[in-house]
Amino acid sequence: MAKEVPHLFFGVENRAQRQAIQEAFARQDVSLVEIAQTDIADVCLVFFTEISAGLCVELRAASRGGLGRVLAVALTSQALARRGAWSLLATGATDVLAWDYSTNPVAEVGARLARWAEVDEIVRSPLVQENLVGHSPAWRRVVRQTVEIARFTDAPLLITGESGTGKELIARLVHTLDQRAAKRDLVVTDCTTIVPELSGSEFFGHERGAFTGAVAARDGAFALANGGTLFLDEVGELPPMLQAELLRVVQEHTYKRVGSNTWQKTDFRLVAATNRNLLDEQAAGRFRRDLYYRMAACLCHLPPLRDRREDILPLVEHFIEKLRPDAPPSLTDAVKDYLSVREYPGNVRDLKQLVTRMLLRHVGPGPITVGDIPEDERPAADFEIPDWRGNGFDHAIHLALQQGLGLKEIGREAEDAAERIALAEAEGNLQRAASKLGVTDRALQMRRAARKQNGSQPT
Ligand SMILES: Nc1ncnc2c1ncn2[C@@H]1O[C@H](COP(=O)(O)OP(=O)(O)OP(=O)(O)O)[C@@H](O)[C@H]1O
Numbered sequence: 001m002a003k004e005v006p007h008l009f010f011g012v013e014n015r016a017q018r019q020a021i022q023e024a025f026a027r028q029d030v031s032l033v034e035i036a037q038t039d040i041a042d043v044c045l046v047f048f049t050e051i052s053a054g055l056c057v058e059l060r061a062a063s064r065g066g067l068g069r070v071l072a073v074a075l076t077s078q079a080l081a082r083r084g085a086w087s088l089l090a091t092g093a094t095d096v097l098a099w100d101y102s103t104n105p106v107a108e109v110g111a112r113l114a115r116w117a118e119v120d121e122i123v124r125s126p127l128v129q130e131n132l133v134g135h136s137p138a139w140r141r142v143v144r145q146t147v148e149i150a151r152f153t154d155a156p157l158l159i160t161g162e163s164g165t166g167k168e169l170i171a172r173l174v175h176t177l178d179q180r181a182a183k184r185d186l187v188v189t190d191c192t193t194i195v196p197e198l199s200g201s202e203f204f205g206h207e208r209g210a211f212t213g214a215v216a217a218r219d220g221a222f223a224l225a226n227g228g229t230l231f232l233d234e235v236g237e238l239p240p241m242l243q244a245e246l247l248r249v250v251q252e253h254t255y256k257r258v259g260s261n262t263w264q265k266t267d268f269r270l271v272a273a274t275n276r277n278l279l280d281e282q283a284a285g286r287f288r289r290d291l292y293y294r295m296a297a298c299l300c301h302l303p304p305l306r307d308r309r310e311d312i313l314p315l316v317e318h319f320i321e322k323l324r325p326d327a328p329p330s331l332t333d334a335v336k337d338y339l340s341v342r343e344y345p346g347n348v349r350d351l352k353q354l355v356t357r358m359l360l361r362h363v364g365p366g367p368i369t370v371g372d373i374p375e376d377e378r379p380a381a382d383f384e385i386p387d388w389r390g391n392g393f394d395h396a397i398h399l400a401l402q403q404g405l406g407l408k409e410i411g412r413e414a415e416d417a418a419e420r421i422a423l424a425e426a427e428g429n430l431q432r433a434a435s436k437l438g439v440t441d442r443a444l445q446m447r448r449a450a451r452k453q454n455g456s457q458p459t
């Protein structure tokens with residue numbers, strides 16, 4: 001059976017042209033299925049003749065903050081003149097091609113679709129879903145990016161993000177997804193614990209008698225990681241002298257043990273992590289530029305929890321299930337509300353610790369109640385609700401205006417976001433989401449149905 005791919009011709013009036021494209025796909029056993037609404041498809045092709053405000057609205061709706069993959073295909077390369085491709089990327093297109101630019105556009109489109117499908121299948125697998133929790137677009141983008149890097153490249157990866165955002169979790173996923181035949185271990189080296197005097201031995205190993213106390217020969221991290229992955233954690237803390245020592249082995253994959261003159265070869269995948277901004281460190285002369293570029297062939301930045309609050313309750317549920325697998329208690333609405341607005345300076349680690357503490361106090365049966373929140377955690381009765389507009393709201397509006405969105409579109413995006421977040425916080429329970437949004441269940445249902453019918457169409 002032919003593979004079906006959702007598509008949309010946006011402003012392509014020429015019937016013959018549309019038919020020619022459909023036939024070109026059909027010859028490769030791909031059937032293009034027309035969809036009225038792009039904002040529900042996982043993947044979608046949008047063919048267009050020129051860039052217009054309407055096209056941008058369509059692409060933005062289809063991309064849903066990066067969740068949907070949209071391949072924008074211009075029928076002629078002229079349509080992409082004057083930085084057109086960039087503006088389409090900015091509105092949410094995953095990639096942009098010109099139909100007349102390539103000798104085999106169907107193969108180019110097909111290769112992208114196949115890759116995306118493969119990545120998404122891994123993202124949906126229990127291995128990923130059960131260990132890396134989060135539904136927010138920001139988190140899902142990170143997971144998708146990690147899967148792609150881990151499975152389809154062997155390039156070094158630098159993971160950045162505040163403390164407790166999941167850097168080690170991501171590093172472990174990269175190792176797990178690595179498909180090398182005869183893959184060996186993941187070796188974790190915490191750069192904050194390396195004593196400069198012993199660093200040579202820690203990293204490269206030593207020969208017997210290389211220094212006082214070296215009673216036996218020993219392998220270092222680079223030898224142990226041979227055939228596997230070396231995770232250099234907190235790499236931003238490496239003193240300059242050690243950075244210089246690492247450069248060669250990271251670059252050439254060769255090193256000498258302390259006390260030896262023989263070059264050894266090692267084959268490892270390098271994953272490094274830091275909560276520092278290494279570009280700033282580099283500008284300040286504290287981190288070597290050459291080492292940075294060696295380590296950062298691929299970059300993955302983990303967003304802080306405050307930028308993906310809709311992940312809080314799913315994470316809470318995940319931790320409760322891990323800690324009380326037999327009878328995981330639910331939470332009262334007051335506890336949910338508190339957890340959703342609390343600040344988490346230590347990000348997911350903070351949240352995990354709070355859940356652990358609540359469970360220590362909880363007496364079953366029944367849900368976790370406000371009394372289970374440890375005393376030192378409790379907000380004052382008149383606790384100040386943080387100003388919601390402060391959280392990047394003005395910035396988002398500013399960007400939207402800059403990108404040409406009007407009041408109507410901004411309003412609709414805000415309503416859609418409120419609906420999406422309320423539903424996520426209510427774990428898909430329509431009734432609870434409606435009550436949060438201050439509308440009736442029926443009104444919420446109708447809104448969703450209306451959006452399905454025509455919500456994403458340019459007006
Ligand atoms: N998305 C997630 N799903 C499930 N658990 C998570 C997620 N993100 C983080 N965690 C958990 O939170 C804790 C902190 O994560 P991790 O150690 O990976 O963070 P980190 O960024 O390496 O922190 P640090 O900078 O302090 O070393 C771990 O117990 C981890 O399992």
Ligand SMILES: [Mg+2]
Nearest residue numbers: 167168233273
């Ligand atoms: Mg860590």
